[in-house]
Amino acid sequence: MRLKVVLPMKIFIDMEVNKVIAEAGNGHFCILPKHIDFVAALVPGIFSFEADGEEEFLAIDEGILVKCGPDVRVSTRRAVRSKDLGTLKQTLEEEFRILDESEKKTRTILAKLELDFARRFLKLREYG
Secondary structure, three states, rough: EEEEEOOOOOOEEEEEEEEEEEOOEEHHHHHHHOOOEEEEOOEEEEEEEEEOOOOEEEEEOOOOEEEEEEEEEEEEOOOEEEEOOHHHHHHHHHHHHHHHHHHHHHHHHHHHHHHHHHHHHHHHHHHH
């Protein structure tokens, strides 16, 4: 099977695999090469696949999986890849810390913009 994992700005994975294990809202499922075609809404969690006898893991955000013929395509906003679950946990904690810091900066900037907008609006009311 051909696994392609697509993020908003790039193709994250494009490779041949033997097996895919993912999680939808109703639980985990496994896809093998002769599996029937289907579509599933993925929940945030661990996504795994086997290629050349080695298992690899992805921590993914919610997404969509489409199995059509020999192709398995996954579209998600964020994904982190590792061959070891322990390393994946550490990488995720670091990624979330960076995202939290970025989110705090963004919220601060938005608050300043809202305050500036409110001040300018009040000045317009004074002149109007």
